[in-house]
Amino acid sequence: RAGRCLKEAIWIKSEVTRKKSRRIPASPSPLSRPLPPQAKLWHLRASFLEPDMTDTVILPNRPLPPAKGRFIPPLLVFPFLVYNLVVFLFFGGNPVNWQIGLFTIPMPSGMPWAITAGDFLAVVGIILLFFEVLKSTRTARASIVEHMLSMVLFVAFLIEFLLVSAAASSVFFLLMVMSLIDVVAGFTVSITSASRDVSMGNY
Numbered sequence: 001r002a003g004r005c006l007k008e009a010i011w012i013k014s015e016v017t018r019k020k021s022r023r024i025p026a027s028p029s030p031l032s033r034p035l036p037p038q039a040k041l042w043h044l045r046a047s048f049l050e051p052d053m054t055d056t057v058i059l060p061n062r063p064l065p066p067a068k069g070r071f072i073p074p075l076l077v078f079p080f081l082v083y084n085l086v087v088f089l090f091f092g093g094n095p096v097n098w099q100i101g102l103f104t105i106p107m108p109s110g111m112p113w114a115i116t117a118g119d120f121l122a123v124v125g126i127i128l129l130f131f132e133v134l135k136s137t138r139t140a141r142a143s144i145v146e147h148m149l150s151m152v153l154f155v156a157f158l159i160e161f162l163l164v165s166a167a168a169s170s171v172f173f174l175l176m177v178m179s180l181i182d183v184v185a186g187f188t189v190s191i192t193s194a195s196r197d198v199s200m201g202n203y
Helices: 002-021 037-049 077-089 095-099 117-135 142-163 170-201
Strands: 101-106 112-116
Touching: 077 095, 077 117, 077 142, 077 170, 095 117, 095 170, 112 117, 117 142, 117 170, 142 170
Parallel strands: none
Antiparallel strands: 101 112
16 A cells, blocks of 8 residues: 555655656737738838838037028019109109100011110019018017018008009009018918918917
8 A cells, every 4th residue: 555655655756756757838929920012012112112210319408599681672672662752853743754765675577676664663572572581481589570661661562552643653552562462471471481480389
């Protein structure tokens, strides 16, 4: 009987040792499995297209100073002054004289192109309007004052066009329309630029 108990104890000990020594293979993790070719291709695309978000962005503790720009008066004030000086000093207050030809340019068609004083002043106004639109893209504090002065200039154009007989001409009307475009484009471009800066600051 003692020998039988000894055999059972040896058998139990061997079974315990065998169970401990036996290792159960762990099931492979889904992340450790090899990716199919299509998944590898998408992984490469994502690595190239998606930005690296591990970079540290350091924001300044103090707000950036406002942009400073040099004050430039409305450029369309020069055609306004030139029109009034010429029409009152040289034309005697008669706007019809703006149709006087300054010079002619021969054309390949054989017909000469006559350029009048009104045409020349209108071309100068268009060129100055282009630079006015470029000015409106600035976001400096001085641009607000420039927009207000452009509005005042348009009001002066409108009042003179309605009340002064020397301003009743197509040349002055075109200059007034240019001043209106300057006011509308200036405020529109400034508001668009400011909203874009705000939206970029939110990211």
